[in-house]
Amino acid sequence: MTTVTATHPAVAGFNLASILASSQPTVALHPKPLLHSMAAFQAAIDAYVHKGKQEIARRKEAHTLRLKEDGDKKRDMEEAIEREKRREIELIAVLEREKLDTREMESSIHLLKKQLASLAEQATSLDAEANDLRTRITRLRKDKSRDLAVLEDRARSMSPELSLYEVALGFSVTGVKEDVLLFKFTHIDEHAPNRVFSFVLDLSKQDYAVTMSEPPLGAMPRLVDTLNDTREFWTFIKHVRAAFLAELHETRA
Known part of the structure; x- marks a missing residue:
């Protein structure tokens, strides 16, 4: 925008105070300088409007670019969220399999412990039977030795x-x-x-x-x-x- 000053050709020699002090105030208008001033003023306004439009277009383009970048970021974020959801689902599935494996392992360990306890009990029982059998064998050997001695004595006597x-x-x-x-x-x-x-x-x-x-x-x-x-x-x-x-x-x- 162009600022009108006292030295502009359209208002040269214009003195508002002297005009108002006159008994019959008049203002001499000079069409050509006025038209020139108005044209300059219009050009300034057009330049301002053009510059404003350029600034608006620049800001719009920048805004559109930001919206595009935000859209890309949003899309990347949504894709990242979707990947994380899939990973979460896969992780949950892995955890479920591990839970199942853990339960099966615990069941196997429990069964093995029961079998081990049963084997230990059987071993204790077998040890007792073995001790009893050794006792019986020892007694049997003594009885047989005694019987053989008796038979030998009887054989000699008979x-x-x-x-x-x-x-x-x-x-x-x-x-x-x-x-x-x-x-x-x-x-x-x-x-x-x-x-x-x-x-x-x-x-x-x-x-x-x-x-x-x-x-x-x-x-x-x-x-x-x-x-x-x-x-x-x-x-x-x-x-x-x-x-x-x-x-x-x-x-x-």
């Missing part, structure tokens, strides 16, 4: 009787393996004196057991029970031979 059995009754004893004896009888069947009647006696346990009898002897279980009750060994041998003879007669009767 050596003449044994020789008589062996010759007259066809009796013999042989060892099959440790604590297992094979007993044989002949001279039982009068039609076949050399026919062998036999049985195997197992001495390895606390109670004696007959594992084989040829021919099968129905009275054998009862005779073995009596032997285990009385420990009368040679009486048992006599009863077995008598039972073989009795069943032979029954089969031929």
Whole structure:
């Protein structure tokens, strides 16, 4: 905008005080300088308006650029938020799997602890059984040693009787393996004196057991029970031979 001063051609020689002091105040207007001044004033206004428009356009462009930048930032932020949401969902899924794995592991550990406790209990029970078994074995060995000593004493004392059995009754004893004896009888069947009647006696346990009898002897279980009750060994041998003879007669009767 152009400022009008006293030296401007449009108002040259203009003195407001003197004009007002005159009895008939008049103002001399000079059209050309006035028009020139108005044109300059209009040009100044146009320049100001143009400059204002440029400033508005610049500010609008800057504002549009800021809006674009803000939009880009907003979009980047929304994308970042979306990525974080996806990561959060994935993390939650991982945590859920870890929770499930943890529960399964805890369940497995609990089961293993129960199994370990059961095994420890079984081990304790087995230790007790082993101790009991060792005690029984020790007692069994003592009993067997005592029984063998008794048998040896009886064998020595009954050596003449044994020789008589062996010759007259066809009796013999042989060892099959440790604590297992094979007993044989002949001279039982009068039609076949050399026919062998036999049985195997197992001495390895606390109670004696007959594992084989040829021919099968129905009275054998009862005779073995009596032997285990009385420990009368040679009486048992006599009863077995008598039972073989009795069943032979029954089969031929």
